[in-house]
Amino acid sequence: MSPIGTPCTRPGCPGAYEDMGGGEVYCDTCGLAPAAGTGTTGAAASGAAAAPAAGPEPGQWPGPGAAELVSVPTAQMAGPARPGGGSRPSVPSSSRSSARSSRSSSSRRSVSGRLSRAMSGSSSTRSVSVRSTGSGSSAGSAGSGRLGAGLVAVPEVPRPDPAAAVLANPEVPERKRFCSRAECGAPVGRARGDRPGRTEGFCTKCGHPYSFVPKLRAGDVVRGQYEVAGCLAHGGLGWVYLAMDRAVDNRWVVLKGLLDTGDQDAMAAAISERRFLAEIEHANIVRIYNFVEHPDRRTGAPDGYIVMEYVGGKSLKEIANERRRPDGRRDPLPVEQACAYGIEALEALGHLHSRNLLYCDFKVDNAIQQQDQLKLIDMGAVRRMDDQESAIYGTVGYQAPEVAELGPSVASDLYTVARTLAVLTFDFQGYTNVFVDSLPDPEHIEVFRRYESFYRLLVRATDPDPERRFASAQEMADQLTGVLREVVALQTGRPRPHLSTLFGPELRVPDTQLFASDPARESSLLGLRPPTPLF
Structure with a gap:
């Protein structure tokens, strides 16, 4: 009982x-x-x-x-001490709870671009996991998620009908059309006077060809297996298509094409998705199934496509934008809901870090909530920690300031999570310019004034010096969970303690009382011994 x-x-x-x-x-x-x-x-x-x-x-x-x-006790987090603390021992990623939808039953683009080539982060060989309640095998088995760590109820996002998500008229808005050449990035396909912008052509600055027209149409069958239903969206590396896998139970999959097959950097990024991620199985990371080619209907040249798991739901950006005040302004997410998302994202990043991989481009666009689970999507920016050659992808406003010069690292990945939390929890005006590498004065931000521990966590995670940030995704997740416990305790007036790992x-x-009050019970008289003479 x-x-x-x-x-x-x-x-x-x-x-x-x-x-x-x-x-x-x-x-x-x-x-x-x-x-x-x-x-x-x-x-x-x-x-x-x-x-x-x-x-x-x-x-x-x-x-x-x-x-x-x-x-993390309330008094500790709210006091003057910094929010960081010692990290707990790592927990093998294979030991996952059955409460996760893909675990064993036993167990940004508002402004973006390539930054620079260089540098590797320090490698890590230990497996990083935020929680583990049982022992088991694969982290990819079925179960139910528990977004919110059992502390807060996050509204579920129902899984939509995949076919209903297909765009009726797929086109890229002119404001999002840029030259895909790494050294250029100039605006292309823009309107002139009454003449609308071209969806195909050549960059007027560098002469590089561009095309924003989908290369696959509904009914096309790729590699004799994937029947295309239509376009879902347009991402940084090209169009994203919905298809049905006729060879595997007619399951829905996603084909991600390249923005420009003539762009070597884009091709390398697409291949890296298959090479690095096809073997990774994690409940919070989209699965990569295959890498296929299909001839271009105009030129006959082969185009590459990545076959991925279909993740139906809403991105954090969509969830945030749907919250509106009566005057039409965006209503920020409750801080406890944002913390719940952050904990899930850190678990996924920690898993990548344990395999010597960096995500590089976490933001509100690249995480989708499906029912009660969060998944990272758009893995095109993932790179090895020791990679010093391939192009670095990131998003202004989220990316750490040192990345352009020193390259990405674990610390820069954690920086992006903190910036995402800030974007979600208050009206972060100027985060891509005035506050591109800083936070507003806490006196002007209500959520910072009310939850000091949350502010302190963001300050540490976005410290200009990478060495002063959290040492790992696990450490930051532990502290963020402590913040969540404090937030919930302050809101409900009831403590939310947890068994210590230390x-x-x-x-x-x-x-x-030091001694029992029962006079018949003997107590130690060690402290009552008379002093022993020295001479």
Whole structure:
């Protein structure tokens, strides 16, 4: 029987056990977890002293265990100390909970461009995981997600009908048409007077050809297997198509074409998706299935396409833009919802980092919520940590300031997560220019004034010096989870504690007295020994 609602077993405590989120049960007065085996009314009424603290009982909703998501007390996060803390031991990524939709049952583009070529980040060989509640095999099995870490309910985004997502009239807005040549990037295809801009032609600055016309049409069959349904969107590396895989249960897949097959950098980025990510299985990362070629209907030259998992839902950008105030201005996301997204994103980035890969371009456009799960999409900017040759892709306003000169790193990936959290939680005017590498004064931002620990976390994650940022995605996720616990506690007026990963459970219940009041019970007289003469 669950101990929830039963009286606390600590002598003299008037409280009762309560679910504090994630299946974790604590006394609402003294904060003590129930003793092992506690849960029946008889046990609670007996007044027996609590034994070692225990986590959720078998059969309860699988919340984080004692080795997950270290809690940061409210006073610690809100005080003058910086939000960073020691990171907990790594948890193998293969040990995932069945509560995730792709885990084992047992276990930016508002302004963008290429930045520079150079530099490698420091490699990491340990597996980074934010939570682990069981042991199991693959991280890609079915289950249900738990966006919000059991602390906050994030509104689900229903999975739409894939066919309904196809664009009726696919075209790229003129304001988003730029030369794809790395050294140029000039605007192309713009209107002149009453004449609309051309969707195909040559850059007037460098002469490089451009085309924004979809190369695949509905009904086209790529490689005899993927039947195209139409265009879904246009990304930084070209059109994205919806197709049906006739060879594998008629499943929906996505074909991502190249913006310009003559662009060597774009081709290399597309190939890198297949080479680096086809073997990665993670619940928060889109699956890469295949890499195929299909002849261009005009030139006959082969065009490359990446075959990916179809992820139906809404991007964080869409979710944020749908929230509007009566005056039409955007209403920022609740900070607790943004924190929930950040924790999921950090888990995905940590998994990539454990494989010596960098994401490089995390932003509101590149993460989609599908039902109660967040997935990273658009893996075109992913690169190896020791890659010093390939083009670096990033987005102004999200990218760390040192990337253009030193190249990307784990620290720059974490920087992008913090910038995304800022964009989601307040009206971040000027984040691509005035505040391109800084945060506004906290006195002018309500969410910063109300939740100081959230502000401190963003300050550390966006420190101009990469060495002063969080050391890993795991460390930042731990601290962000602590911030989330504090935010929820402040909003509800109830603490949201968690078992520490640094200190073990109590072996016996502490009390307010050093010695028992029973005179018949012997106590140590060590402190009462008379001093021993030295001579």
